[in-house]
Amino acid sequence: MTLWRWAECTRDELKAVLPDGIVVLPIGATEQHGPHLATGTDALLSGTVAERAALASSASSARDLVLAPCLAFGASDHHLSFGGTLSLGAETMTAVLTDLGRSIVEDGGRRLVIVNGHGGNRGVCHAAAAALSARHGLVVAIVHYWELLSAPGDGTPVPGHAGEFETAMVLAVRPELVRERGRRPAVPPESTVEGVDLHDAGAWRRIDGYTDEPERANETRGKAWLEECVTELTGRLVELGSAL
Amino acid sequence: MTLWRWAECTRDELKAVLPDGIVVLPIGATEQHGPHLATGTDALLSGTVAERAALASSASSARDLVLAPCLAFGASDHHLSFGGTLSLGAETMTAVLTDLGRSIVEDGGRRLVIVNGHGGNRGVCHAAAAALSARHGLVVAIVHYWELLSAPGDGTPVPGHAGEFETAMVLAVRPELVRERGRRPAVPPESTVEGVDLHDAGAWRRIDGYTDEPERANETRGKAWLEECVTELTGRLVELGSAL
């Protein structure tokens, strides 16, 4: 089928496509990514992966795809103290996603795929999706794009935050957004407990706001990761075209 | 150290314990669990697992544990259409968790472990934890108790909803809450796409509100699962006592 870009379509084109199509909404964040990486990283990466995958899958998908504008802001209150962060509170971000989903339903749409690029959006995506499905009958699929990757053999954290993985991905997409990377100073080891989701604003401070060594990142690996993300999401979108 | 039950303590006992202790808050739901299982299942199971693990871990934990009253209501709007459901909307449930966390901070506490028993609470737990950590400096850990289990060898969905797993667990804890189970009628296979989190209220109706065969459940397996959940959570609480 076809890829439509919402913002470039007229209302009548969208009215024709939405009832049987799938809306793809990339969301990210604008927040501190250490001293070396641009604050727009998350929106850049989810937007890039979503766009490429939507384009790649449209030919073989059983449904038309409609790519909505990327939402560049996310739930980033935990990064505010570092500077450079534009955050929507959890309540506001939930309301934004709920309002956008409700709009899609009023416009005739029935299926939404959120392609998320920011770990801090996990909760609000889930909460909004549950509300939209229960209240408006919208079918909502959530993909955190990095979860489609196979685990790196050398233990690199994926996605981490502003560490090797994200730095490499940005090197692959827009290398000019990566600043010179010195050697990361030693930081106390992060507390993790398996199977437990930890929220600790203080921990972010102790590691200076990024999780692992950006200096290890290189463009080659970034391109491979990017390729894999796009390929995997492409496959998922095709599957969703049949499943939903 | 010691296990304290919040509701049974005086303010002065809590003032002494909270600054260095860990609050454990079990949360569940009161919602339809098919024609055969009690609506209070999720609160019963998270409450039971949390209490037993808190008790078991208190001796070897490096911190006192304070067990808060179980919150019996959760974000269950997607089950309202089946009857028997007492739901808090996603926005309300987020506010409840946020207010409780804020209270803990005003009371002198610094660490909260939410033991969750309801899949529908995932998003609101995460959203509230992020807000509490960023706004009030509370360290929040979230455990969805079933995620601590090793995967069953025969592919039984864990936790599913009101299927073999939960039915077996209730048989292990309060068997009188399981009604006679006929053979589950054939249902259309559930749509799933790997790595994608799907929210589809219509899908719940197509499978009559429960995911797999409750008639396969037996008490023996339930007791083993329960035991494993308690043991694993006990270990996590001990780890958290050192890590936080």
Next chain:
Amino acid sequence: MTLWRWAECTRDELKAVLPDGIVVLPIGATEQHGPHLATGTDALLSGTVAERAALASSASSARDLVLAPCLAFGASDHHLSFGGTLSLGAETMTAVLTDLGRSIVEDGGRRLVIVNGHGGNRGVCHAAAAALSARHGLVVAIVHYWELLSAPGDGTPVPGHAGEFETAMVLAVRPELVRERGRRPAVPPESTVEGVDLHDAGAWRRIDGYTDEPERANETRGKAWLEECVTELTGRLVELGSAL
């Protein structure tokens, strides 16, 4: 008729009972009760009175009764500064009661009796009940359980807060939750003006968070009060079974 416990019933049992039945929802608080009384007092007492009365009245009631899980948290912001308090803000507590009532209506129910055990919940009960009745057609009855008592001859404040009355009631129900009570230090007389409802957080501090002498409390009087509360509420529930 019959007493059903919501959390122990299946959805189908509740679907059958709710249209002609009455839901009884006990609500309390988890908040400081002086240096001598457990923080769970209010939930314990409203839960106990509600459960006993529901059981006692079910035989003679013209309608089935459905006992919902006790909500252990209430609007207790005015007790936060003392420690030991888990409070829902007034706005959140109103939303919780409104969401629960709306759920009952979606589940097929038409009648709700809130049995309240915490003075600070008065306003939110009333506000939520008015909203539920107007917006969803739910009939809501509110009982503050202590208001059913005849006035004690010796002027003991009922319920007061953590004074003789509540201490005696806890002695009657779970005496181990009452700590040793020294003699209450003299406190400045409370400002009261007849017919005026006074809200003064500072006044709570001046009286150290409890209103009168817990050392006067004894189990005998507590049992008599408890009995009277249960008997009176039993009668009210029977009356409501005919009136609603």
Next chain:
Amino acid sequence: MTLWRWAECTRDELKAVLPDGIVVLPIGATEQHGPHLATGTDALLSGTVAERAALASSASSARDLVLAPCLAFGASDHHLSFGGTLSLGAETMTAVLTDLGRSIVEDGGRRLVIVNGHGGNRGVCHAAAAALSARHGLVVAIVHYWELLSAPGDGTPVPGHAGEFETAMVLAVRPELVRERGRRPAVPPESTVEGVDLHDAGAWRRIDGYTDEPERANETRGKAWLEECVTELTGRLVELGSAL
């Protein structure tokens, strides 16, 4: 001391008076009052009683009084279906009172007396007062003006709604706002249960939106009631001037 009318004072006058003074805020409603009585009744009556009492008490009060503008709108969702009603939802009305109280604190004030003229405002007054006292340290007193009356010997409901009492009061204040009153048609007896606060929107419809016989009302009795309300509130304001 002196009576100041907030709206007629300058900021500097108010800055001088508020720290030691008492703010008196009359609130009412604009809602259906049967076929015979003006919709502005509640605001008219609370405004009149508050103003007269504030004036009468100012001479002997130990504190200056500051009369705020009457809030003519209240929580009247339960009267919307009759027409003629301008209602604020319970959540909005709570926010209004909370914002006004917060303003008073920022302006230097410490004491607020709400003189309420509408039964439907009970809950929101209480909820907002609790929040203001706990969050901002404002001392809030609530008076429902009719509760200061001694019970009429003949059982006339006070205040009822748009029945004999309110009709007589309006006859005493602005008789042109009472339309011709035919004989009230027989209505089914109202369900009441002693000690239980019942919220039933359907009950309002069964009695056509007013509680008892307006045709019994006369100006003489209205003037006596009005006089008693003013006298009693005057006394309370004097008492509050000493107590707060």
Next chain:
Amino acid sequence: MTLWRWAECTRDELKAVLPDGIVVLPIGATEQHGPHLATGTDALLSGTVAERAALASSASSARDLVLAPCLAFGASDHHLSFGGTLSLGAETMTAVLTDLGRSIVEDGGRRLVIVNGHGGNRGVCHAAAAALSARHGLVVAIVHYWELLSAPGDGTPVPGHAGEFETAMVLAVRPELVRERGRRPAVPPESTVEGVDLHDAGAWRRIDGYTDEPERANETRGKAWLEECVTELTGRLVELGSAL
């Protein structure tokens, strides 16, 4: 046609008039107006202009007019630091207007004219009107009364805040609400950029909370301005009676 005052009408009179009539709602503020002017200025002026114009236009209007009670409180957070201000937050004020508009629709009304007397209410008027029109089909017209005036030849700011214009208007309506006016001390010139709407709380402090010279105000000019406002609004109401 006829002018009806909402608060003085019965529900049945309003039910008859609202479907074809126009509701006129004056809104103002209660906020600091410098050292010389009463805090109730904005509500006084919008209420006065609205009432006189409604009366004047009713004879020639093609529709009945229904004058709602004046809302004396507005969005004045930016004046709180000066004292004497009773403010509703922007969110609360939006909710108030939305609830009042929704009530009008439930009462059978279809047309609302908001006559606004406070610059700080611009945004909330517009936001609420957009919501009411889209959600409830209410037609909402907003008039900021001073915008109907022709520009004064001598550059007097209209309306300014508590400067010559408003002071003159109050001199025309209730001269006793204007205190003695000394010579305004020199203030730094206000930053303005043409076509740009500037919000700067600090700027209010730099000019001591009022914009221009109240000592220039006189009653004669005030009466002329008032007359022009009333005449212009009268004309607009007549036009709206035909246009809506």
Next chain:
Amino acid sequence: MTLWRWAECTRDELKAVLPDGIVVLPIGATEQHGPHLATGTDALLSGTVAERAALASSASSARDLVLAPCLAFGASDHHLSFGGTLSLGAETMTAVLTDLGRSIVEDGGRRLVIVNGHGGNRGVCHAAAAALSARHGLVVAIVHYWELLSAPGDGTPVPGHAGEFETAMVLAVRPELVRERGRRPAVPPESTVEGVDLHDAGAWRRIDGYTDEPERANETRGKAWLEECVTELTGRLVELGSAL
């Protein structure tokens, strides 16, 4: 000085620039623009004008400029019924702007210029700016970009909605987003009353969702208008660099 693009900067670059710089935030909408124009028109135009003006003014501005990512969604509930619209409710949009402004303050910023491209955002811009200024001390300037134009001599409505002006502007920026334009069918003349801001969802339907003749639009005129908008905004940004 320099133009910085927020999303392309690191946190440390932003920390250095924000205290003395000015943040420029373009906002638009994604909503129906008739049968002929892309739904992304408003965001495209405000984004384009803001970016070009920010670039042009940076050299001569006394302050650094920081261009935030364009917010592509706005308050468009009134366009939902036409299809193709992604709307944030007025309350949500107010919260988004308030959260973004609060973030800027926490990041060290003090000055924000909102460049708005959608008439429906007027109210929420104003409401959020007032709140941000009063609560957080942020100086907020709002520019509706089309208001900087001199009035066209031939009476073309500016901006109208999806009529000649916006169509011409899109022809100038991205002509492929304009579909074939037939002759606009005759529509009833729009009701307007001078000096009155009318909100009427029904009126939008009567004119099929656009205000005037798109077929009159041509690229030449669009380029001239665009140029003038950019030039004027450039001047305003320079002025603001000195004034704020």
